[in-house]
Amino acid sequence: MSAGAASGQPALTDADARPVATDIYAGNVGDPTTVPGQVETLRSPAIRALVVALSTRCQHTCRLRSDPASAPVHQFTPPTPLQAGALDLLRV
Secondary structure, rough: EEEEEHHHOOOEEEEOOOEOOOOOOOOOOHHHHHHHHHHHHOOHHHHHHHHHHOOOOOOEEOOOOOOOOOOOEEEEEEOOOOHHHHHHOOOO
16 A cells, blocks of 8 residues: 555555545544544545445345245346445455
8 A cells, every 4th residue: 555645636545546445534443533533534425425426336135925934136227437446446
C-alpha cells in the first residue's frame, strides 16, 4: 500500500491504486480518540447516500408449495453499476 496524503490522493491505496482509506489516525487501532472523527465521516451525506445506494440489492428465497421439502431457489436482483463496482472493490 502506498501513502498519498501529501499529494492530495487518498491516504492508502491497494496494489491497483484503488483507495482503501482516506483517513489515517495516529495510535493504536483500539484508540478511543479516533472514534469522533470516524463517526463524523459516517454521518456525512455522501456516505449515507452511498450506503443507501449499495443496500438496495435483494435476495429472494422461493420454495415450491407442492413440495416444501424441496431445495430452495435463491434469486438475487442484479447489481447496479455502482453496486457492481463496490462489490469488485470488496472482491465479493
